[in-house]
Amino acid sequence: MTRSDAPPRFAVRRATTADAGAIVALIELNVPSGELLPRSADFVQLHADHFLVAEREGRVIGCVHLDEYAPSLAEVRSLAVVPEAQGLGAGAGLVDALERLARVRGYATVFAVSNSGEFFRRLGYEERHIPELDRERSSVSRYKGVHAKDLGPASHRR
Numbered sequence: 001m002t003r004s005d006a007p008p009r010f011a012v013r014r015a016t017t018a019d020a021g022a023i024v025a026l027i028e029l030n031v032p033s034g035e036l037l038p039r040s041a042d043f044v045q046l047h048a049d050h051f052l053v054a055e056r057e058g059r060v061i062g063c064v065h066l067d068e069y070a071p072s073l074a075e076v077r078s079l080a081v082v083p084e085a086q087g088l089g090a091g092a093g094l095v096d097a098l099e100r101l102a103r104v105r106g107y108a109t110v111f112a113v114s115n116s117g118e119f120f121r122r123l124g125y126e127e128r129h130i131p132e133l134d135r136e137r138s139s140v141s142r143y144k145g146v147h148a149k150d151l152g153p154a155s156h157r158r
């Protein structure tokens with residue numbers, strides 16, 4: 001069997017509890033920079049149904065967490081792609097899959113609090129003031145940008 005020289009494609013799928021170790025390791029890579037908050041393996045296992053992973057050749061190369069913030073509002077959290085796989089579309093693929101899951105689960109809007117504003121703007125997000133954030137996270141949103149996207153009704157998609 002010959003191997004292609006083309007870089008292997010990644011696939012995005014729902015996480016399982018077995019992915020917890022890989023997800024925690026990915027998140028940990030981005031804790032020192034202040035980009036992500038640490039998560040324990042217990043936390044990820046408990047919330048595995050709300051995580052998605054990008055996988056390439058059987059290895060988890062990216063993850064994201066769909067975190068409910070309010071009944072119609074969800075947050076894009078713990079988004080990370082391993083440095084050697086960045087720039088291949090995995091981050092965008094994870095966010096796209098997260099939006100589809102969010103739509104199916106009935107969220108009207110998703111938002112992200114991050115320093116990667118340009119990344120989110122390319123995906124159709126706009127800088128926005130989220131009043132719900134003022135209550136608990138004013139200190140966070142003061143230092144990072146808040147970008148949001150309205151999803152539209154789930155009936156527009158299968």
Ligand SMILES: CC(C)(COP(=O)(O)OP(=O)(O)OC[C@H]1O[C@@H](n2cnc3c(N)ncnc32)[C@H](O)[C@@H]1OP(=O)(O)O)[C@@H](O)C(=O)NCCC(=O)NCCS
Binds near residue numbers: 076077081
């Ligand atoms: C942000 C991150 C997830 C992007 O993942 P990625 O797989 O490299 O992104 P993609 O390859 O899907 O890039 C999608 C587009 O965004 C652009 N992009 C990616 N990262 C960017 C960044 N930091 N700033 C500006 N643009 C960026 C890409 O060039 C690409 O543009 P194109 O569609 O015009 O080609 C990744 O850089 C990462 O893990 N960063 C560290 C953790 C982090 O900052 N997480 C966000 C907190 S919510």
